[in-house]
Amino acid sequence: MAEMDTSSGGGHKKGPGVKKGKKMSTRVDLTPMVDLGFLLITFFIFTTTMSKPTAFKLNLPADTKNPEEQNKLNDRSALTVMLGKDHNVFYYEGQLADGATNFKSSNFKDIRDEIMQKKAAADSSFMVIIKPNDESTYEDFVKIMDEMKISQIERYALVDITPLEDNLIRITEGEPALPMPAAPAAGKK
Amino acid sequence: MSRPKIPRKSTNVDMTAMCDVAFLLLSFFILTTKPKPSEAVHIDPPNSVSAKQAPEKDLVMISLNKDGKVYISTGDGADDKIQKQEIIKSVNAAKGLGLTDQEIALLTKAPFIGSPLAQLKVQAKMDPSQMSSETLQGIPCQDTAHNEMVDWIRGVKDAYAGQHTPNILLKGDNFAKFPVFKNIVGALKKNDLLKFQMVTNPEAAPNGSLLYKAIQSGKLNAAE
Numbered sequence: 239m240a241e242m243d244t245s246s247g248g249g250h251k252k253g254p255g256v257k258k259g260k261k262m263s264t265r266v267d268l269t270p271m272v273d274l275g276f277l278l279i280t281f282f283i284f285t286t287t288m289s290k291p292t293a294f295k296l297n298l299p300a301d302t303k304n305p306e307e308q309n310k311l312n313d314r315s316a317l318t319v320m321l322g323k324d325h326n327v328f329y330y331e332g333q334l335a336d337g338a339t340n341f342k343s344s345n346f347k348d349i350r351d352e353i354m355q356k357k358a359a360a361d362s363s364f365m366v367i368i369k370p371n372d373e374s375t376y377e378d379f380v381k382i383m384d385e386m387k388i389s390q391i392e393r394y395a396l397v398d399i400t401p402l403e404d405n406l407i408r409i410t411e412g413e414p415a416l417p418m419p420a421a422p423a424a425g426k427k
Numbered sequence: 428m429s430r431p432k433i434p435r436k437s438t439n440v441d442m443t444a445m446c447d448v449a450f451l452l453l454s455f456f457i458l459t460t461k462p463k464p465s466e467a468v469h470i471d472p473p474n475s476v477s478a479k480q481a482p483e484k485d486l487v488m489i490s491l492n493k494d495g496k497v498y499i500s501t502g503d504g505a506d507d508k509i510q511k512q513e514i515i516k517s518v519n520a521a522k523g524l525g526l527t528d529q530e531i532a533l534l535t536k537a538p539f540i541g542s543p544l545a546q547l548k549v550q551a552k553m554d555p556s557q558m559s560s561e562t563l564q565g566i567p568c569q570d571t572a573h574n575e576m577v578d579w580i581r582g583v584k585d586a587y588a589g590q591h592t593p594n595i596l597l598k599g600d601n602f603a604k605f606p607v608f609k610n611i612v613g614a615l616k617k618n619d620l621l622k623f624q625m626v627t628n629p630e631a632a633p634n635g636s637l638l639y640k641a642i643q644s645g646k647l648n649a650a651e
Contacts (some may be wrong), residue, residue: 300616389638
């Protein structure tokens with residue numbers, strides 16, 4: 239196909255004096271074209287496999303109305319992680335102490351080490367409680383779920399944030415605190 | 428004894444055949460690649476270490492864009508389209524929307540549903556190419572008292588009743604706010620659909636983490 243007229247190329251012997259009528263071969267070197275072809279193939283293969291979305295499976299527990307059926311937490315072995323706005327992360331260990339002395343702020347970089355340390359120190363009943371507040375984004379939520387997977391935490395729970403914790407976050411972020419609800423406050427669920 | 432004369436051969440290999448193969452493969456890959464379906468609603472999903480592939484059949488996709496607007500759609504297959512029609516019919520019957528058969532057919536053809544129940548008739552009249560996150564206001568799901576997702580999920584449940592369970596996919600944008608997500612989850616919970624999947628972009632397990640070690644030691648399959 240790519241060979242065209244090649245019969246005249248090799249047939250004649252050229253004498254020592256014959257210099258004129260230089261015949262160029264019409265054969266085209268296809269090597270660069272092959273290179274290009276394979277380069278494009280590799281490009282397409284890589285770009286197509288990259289963009290396949292994956293799915294993060296999430297199984298929710300059914301809500302139990304009955305408080306006796308709910309899991310009771312061992313105070314010592316729980317780590318509560320709260321998510322605020324601008325990818326801020328806050329956490330405390332066990333129960334929230336009076337005056338919030340064990341309330342610490344962190345970020346997504348440091349929280350992994352923190353979780354790992356706690357996991358290594360705690361027994362098998364170690365549990366992480368995740369409480370995103372209303373300012374946090376979906377990305378943060380997926381990220382923290384991802385952290386659970388990365389650190390292989392088997393027990394974690396998604397819990398609604400309490401107004402007290404929400405206010406602690408707001409104060410740390412420099413926002414005006416919401417009024418503590420005696421009755422359910424507006425905008426709270 | 429003189430050596431037999433070996434004819435000098437050219438070292439040039441004919442590249443034509445290889446070139447043919449290369450381009451044949453190239454055209455094969457280009458043609459078999461499914462182009463990303465054009466999205467009227469742009470969503471930038473977050474990353475996760477999950478390596479499980481998102482399903483492509485029997486899916487019900489709930490999209491959540493960065494402004495907190497919620498849209499619902501099904502897969503592109505013929506079966507999924509039938510289910511979509513069933514979902515719309517079921518919601519229509521349950522909420523007494525009074526949609527005509529023609530309007531239901533038009534809504535089935537639409538790439539997604541993203542209007543409050545009261546305005547579905549308006550969306551049915553729209554040209555599918557006009558439907559986007561600018562023109563449609565999404566399914567209201569911002570507060571728990573007025574959560575129309577509950578009705579839609581109930582429709583999904585009715586449509587798939589007695590059959591296999593649908594793959595519920597939730598595709599949220601990085602910047603979507605958490606409360607809307609919580610309301611969607613609340614709507615799923617209300618209908619006892621407790622299993623769903625979140626669409627994410629794949630990411631490698633970070634070096635040195637427990638997950639990384641588990642994958643390296645072969646204890647854990649990354650695809651799980």
